Amino acid sequence: xxxxxxxxxPPPAKPRPVKLPSVAERTLxxxxxxxxxxxxxxxxxxxxxxxxxxxxxxxxGRAHTAQAQLLGDTLMSGTTERTAxxxxxxxxxxxxxxxxxxxxxxxAFGGSVLVSGLPGLLALLAEVITSxxxxxxxxxxxxxxxxxxxxxxxxxxxxxxxxxxxxxxYGDHPYGREIPSAEQVxxxxxxxxxxxxxxxxxxxxxxLTVVGDLTPSRxxxxxxxxxxxxxxxxxxxxxxPLPTPDRRPTLLVDRPGAVQTTLRMAGPAPSRTEAxxxxxxxxxxxxxGYFCSRWVANIREDKGYTYxxxxxxxxxxxxxxxxxxxxxxxxxxxxxxxxxxxxxxRIATTPVAQSELDQARRYAIGALAxxxxxQAGLASTLSQLxxxxxxxxxxxxYPKQLAAVSVEDALAAGAxxxxxxxxxxxxxxxxxxxxxSLRGLVELELA
Amino acid sequence: MSPVPPRSRTRSAPAAARPATSRLSxxxxxxxxxxxxxxxxxxxxxxxxxxxxxxxDVGMRSEPEGRTGFAHLFEHLMFQGSAxxxxxxxxTYVQGNGGTLNGSTHVxxxxxxxxxxxxxxxxxxxxxxxxxxxxxxxxxNLDNQIAVVQNEIRVNVLNRPYGAFPWLNIPPVLFxxxxxxxxxYGDFVDLESSTVEDARQFFDRYxxxxxxxLTVVGDIDTAQxxxxxxxxxxxxEARSVPERPSFAEPLPQQERRAVAYDPLVPTxxxxxxxxxxxxxxxDTYLPYVVLAEVLTDGDASRLQExxxxxxxxxxxxxxYLGLLGDPLDARxxxxxxxxxxxxxxxxxxxxxxxxxxxxxxxxxxxxxPGELDRTVARMTSRYxxxxxxxxxxxxxxxxxxxxxxxAELVNELPDLLREVTAExxxxxxxxxxxxxxxxxxxxxxxxA
Numbered sequence: 001x002x003x004x005x006x007x008x009x010p011p012p013a014k015p016r017p018v019k020l021p022s023v024a025e026r027t028l029x030x031x032x033x034x035x036x037x038x039x040x041x042x043x044x045x046x047x048x049x050x051x052x053x054x055x056x057x058x059x060x061g062r063a064h065t066a067q068a069q070l071l072g073d074t075l076m077s078g079t080t081e082r083t084a085x086x087x088x089x090x091x092x093x094x095x096x097x098x099x100x101x102x103x104x105x106x107x108a109f110g111g112s113v114l115v116s117g118l119p120g121l122l123a124l125l126a127e128v129i130t131s132x133x134x135x136x137x138x139x140x141x142x143x144x145x146x147x148x149x150x151x152x153x154x155x156x157x158x159x160x161x162x163x164x165x166x167x168x169x170y171g172d173h174p175y176g177r178e179i180p181s182a183e184q185v186x187x188x189x190x191x192x193x194x195x196x197x198x199x200x201x202x203x204x205x206x207x208l209t210v211v212g213d214l215t216p217s218r219x220x221x222x223x224x225x226x227x228x229x230x231x232x233x234x235x236x237x238x239x240x241p242l243p244t245p246d247r248r249p250t251l252l253v254d255r256p257g258a259v260q261t262t263l264r265m266a267g268p269a270p271s272r273t274e275a276x277x278x279x280x281x282x283x284x285x286x287x288x289g290y291f292c293s294r295w296v297a298n299i300r301e302d303k304g305y306t307y308x309x310x311x312x313x314x315x316x317x318x319x320x321x322x323x324x325x326x327x328x329x330x331x332x333x334x335x336x337x338x339x340x341x342x343x344x345x346r347i348a349t350t351p352v353a354q355s356e357l358d359q360a361r362r363y364a365i366g367a368l369a370x371x372x373x374x375q376a377g378l379a380s381t382l383s384q385l386x387x388x389x390x391x392x393x394x395x396x397x398y399p400k401q402l403a404a405v406s407v408e409d410a411l412a413a414g415a416x417x418x419x420x421x422x423x424x425x426x427x428x429x430x431x432x433x434x435x436x437s438l439r440g441l442v443e444l445e446l447a
Numbered sequence: 448m449s450p451v452p453p454r455s456r457t458r459s460a461p462a463a464a465r466p467a468t469s470r471l472s473x474x475x476x477x478x479x480x481x482x483x484x485x486x487x488x489x490x491x492x493x494x495x496x497x498x499x500x501x502x503x504d505v506g507m508r509s510e511p512e513g514r515t516g517f518a519h520l521f522e523h524l525m526f527q528g529s530a531x532x533x534x535x536x537x538x539t540y541v542q543g544n545g546g547t548l549n550g551s552t553h554v555x556x557x558x559x560x561x562x563x564x565x566x567x568x569x570x571x572x573x574x575x576x577x578x579x580x581x582x583x584x585x586x587x588n589l590d591n592q593i594a595v596v597q598n599e600i601r602v603n604v605l606n607r608p609y610g611a612f613p614w615l616n617i618p619p620v621l622f623x624x625x626x627x628x629x630x631x632y633g634d635f636v637d638l639e640s641s642t643v644e645d646a647r648q649f650f651d652r653y654x655x656x657x658x659x660x661l662t663v664v665g666d667i668d669t670a671q672x673x674x675x676x677x678x679x680x681x682x683x684e685a686r687s688v689p690e691r692p693s694f695a696e697p698l699p700q701q702e703r704r705a706v707a708y709d710p711l712v713p714t715x716x717x718x719x720x721x722x723x724x725x726x727x728x729x730d731t732y733l734p735y736v737v738l739a740e741v742l743t744d745g746d747a748s749r750l751q752e753x754x755x756x757x758x759x760x761x762x763x764x765x766x767y768l769g770l771l772g773d774p775l776d777a778r779x780x781x782x783x784x785x786x787x788x789x790x791x792x793x794x795x796x797x798x799x800x801x802x803x804x805x806x807x808x809x810x811x812x813x814x815x816p817g818e819l820d821r822t823v824a825r826m827t828s829r830y831x832x833x834x835x836x837x838x839x840x841x842x843x844x845x846x847x848x849x850x851x852x853x854a855e856l857v858n859e860l861p862d863l864l865r866e867v868t869a870e871x872x873x874x875x876x877x878x879x880x881x882x883x884x885x886x887x888x889x890x891x892x893x894x895a
Binding site for chain 1 (some may be wrong): 470491494495534535539542543546563564565566567570581590591592593594595598599601606607609666667679680712714744745747748752759779817821824825831837877880
């Protein structure tokens with residue numbers, strides 16, 4: 001390369017401080033906690049409503065998983081005032097979207113709308129909450145559709161791996177069975193959904209976050225007006241505590257003829273409120289949490305075993321989790337696992353370079369600023385924080401915590417959470433091609 | 448009583464859902480460097496972030512025979528280093544300064560972008576300029592990225608149910624010319640035989656500064672940014688810019704049908720495609736974009752209400768323009784696509800007959816009162832949500848500038864959508880007839 005083409009890299013200027021959004025908050029008479037932030041830009045408003053919705057551990061929990069899934073799918077299938085199509089048309093006419101979904105912890109509503117349509121969309125939300133009717137025909141139709149969609153869903157290697165991994169980590173806890181079986185879904189009746197709705201969809205314990213091009217006091221006023229009539233008083237249940245994970249062999253699930261092996265590993269991680277969270281975030285970034293990580297450099301950019309290796313911290317309320325994923329070509333399954341175990345061992349036992357740590361730190365701080373720079377991003381972030389019992393102040397405190405992490409802190413966190421023996425491993429691939437080479441590497445159990 | 452306020456109570460009826468406030472007013476400045484690089488700058492101080500995007504006017508359609516997938520492979524090579532940057536350093540400088548980045552290859556263009564703290568704006572410009580001036584492709588990097596791309600195809604297509612459906616398996620049925628019909632992800636044989644010399648030629652031909660648009664959106668001082676742009680991009684040598692060929696080909700003269708098999712899928716699906724007018728003329732094209740939403744956006748759309756709620760003959764339906772689903776970046780020739788997943792017991796002909804019936808009903812009876820308004824209202828809010836992010840705005844402006852020389856369309860699109868008439872949507876529906884349709888049936892299993 002000729003010398004005049006090689007140029008000095010311009011260093012970044014001092015970052016402009018991120019202005020923390022000002023959050024107004026009020027708990028309504030019915031117990032609903034409402035948070036509102038003004039964010040002008042586009043004439044839209046976004047809201048998120050989180051309602052605790054966990055099922056119990058054990059057998060009863062399985063029925064809950066199926067009922068909760070179908071409840072989310074049929075919440076908007078009709079109210080005492082409107083059919084599903086009428087409701088959908090009225091939401092659409094406001095320039096709105098309204099969705100409901102459930103997971104192992106909660107029922108979540110998401111709304112976005114032209115800001116002029118916010119009162120109307122909140123009114124429709126209230127109507128769904130207070131008078132969803134679960135018409136028999138619609139419930140049966142959605143039930144049949146869900147059975148079909150579950151079959152499609154489970155045809156994906158990533159889903160097969162996720163189910164096996166969650167089940168191995170959490171057993172009979174709700175997190176161990178995030179997805180219902182077709183048989184359980186087929187058993188669900190409309191009357192059960194009406195009962196579940198009445199028992200569990202209550203304002204106390206729920207949090208509604210609004211972000212948009214309107215003043216926080218006006219936003220809260222609109223929410224209060226629309227949802228004051230939501231007076232259900234049932235006690236919201238929170239997620240049961242997690243079982244202690246036990247050491248298990250690597251699970252190999254057969255996917256005959258698969259051209260790739262779906263590698264997934266997971267284990268406990270600190271929550272956002274734990275002292276070593278910032279240190280672990282940085283240790284994980286250096287290991288595999290972003291493109292510039294060691295794991296990506298090794299198994300993708302050096303060896304070409306995979307396209308998208310990634311290590312990610314997830315925060316379900318009952319206990320945070322570190323999850324690793326990589327889809328590796330079938331012939332490279334064993335070597336990819338070796339490199340993964342080596343990188344995990346390295347992050348758990350030897351200090352990272354100061355430069356690696358500083359780079360990860362700048363990334364973590366920048367990603368937070370970018371993630372909260374849109375209405376939708378800010379609404380989701382605040383809603384997630386509220387779900388973890390944290391306020392907007394966390395957006396200011398967390399960068400300071402990141403700034404204070406030392407190489408020693410990162411090593412301690414890596415040792416605690418990323419040592420390979422602390423992780424549960426699942427592989428989904430063609431057993432005929434990969435088993436022999438894996439046998440000598442790890443203790444293996446065939447599904 | 449309806450809890451939804453009557454429209455007269457909100458604002459002037461019936462404009463409540465499509466208010467004047469949905470008009471946007473993002474500032475736009477543009478420049479053209481002596482080497483031909485087009486520059487679009489749009490300041491927005493609301494958050495201390497910036498998006499930098501470079502759009503090269505080359506995509507999958509420009510790949511020569513024997514080099515399927517090369518546009519995408521080359522996109523990967525653009526991240527492998529340049530004169531001032533070693534392998535992976537591009538990522539290091541972006542992520543290590545708090546940014547995110549990516550690139551993507553489309554039918555008609557290839558883009559590269561960073562979102563960064565605005566304090567790193569000059570750095571982002573430098574990184575893009577360095578690879579535009581001096582991408583460095585080595586045999587090692589090429590071999591490595593061929594393996595990575597093959598793994599990308601495995602994870603997204605070969606080991607994923609419905610992975611090729613329909614974006615890879617309908618073009619060869621719908622189109623006749625190689626440019627339009629070939630597999631843009633790439634045949635493994637073609638990928639493996641790609642050479643460093645191929646990369647050099649591809650770069651020389653298509654990555655000239657005059658073949659690119661650079662867009663910077665966010666917390667910027669436009670004069671300062673223009674200074675940086677001139678400093679870092681200005682001395683990139685001007686090269687001849689290939690004239691974009693016409694990829695036009697005759698419309699199919701009769702219905703085309705084909706069957707594809709996927710051993711990973713549990714249930715069948717069908718894709719129906721019709722060629723639409725050249726998107727260059729938005730007046731004739733946008734009615735099709737609205738039509739796709741009238742047919743498939745939500746429970747109140749024609750096909751979802753009929754097939755998901757009433758007949759229960761399908762499990763999911765989507766309708767969109769362009770093979771990759773972005774209506775605003777498609778160029779001619781391009782399809783209108785309907786994708787229906789249905790239970791085995793429904794049967795293909797039931798699905799096809801129902802779609803035909805609904806299209807004919809729309810073509811003969813037109814839209815219902817309020818149907819166009821509500822459809823456009825949601826399209827508008829979805830669009831606003833998209834351009835709320837600096838990246839969404841930068842990509843939208845880049846495409847409009849590259850294809851139409853008018854980044855300002857980012858502000859005008861809500862009005863253009865509002866101007867689409869019910870008659871135009873009805874007329875668009877009338878063109879989607881069985882005689883001009885291409886139909887691809889996807890069956891579980893392998894070809895007998």
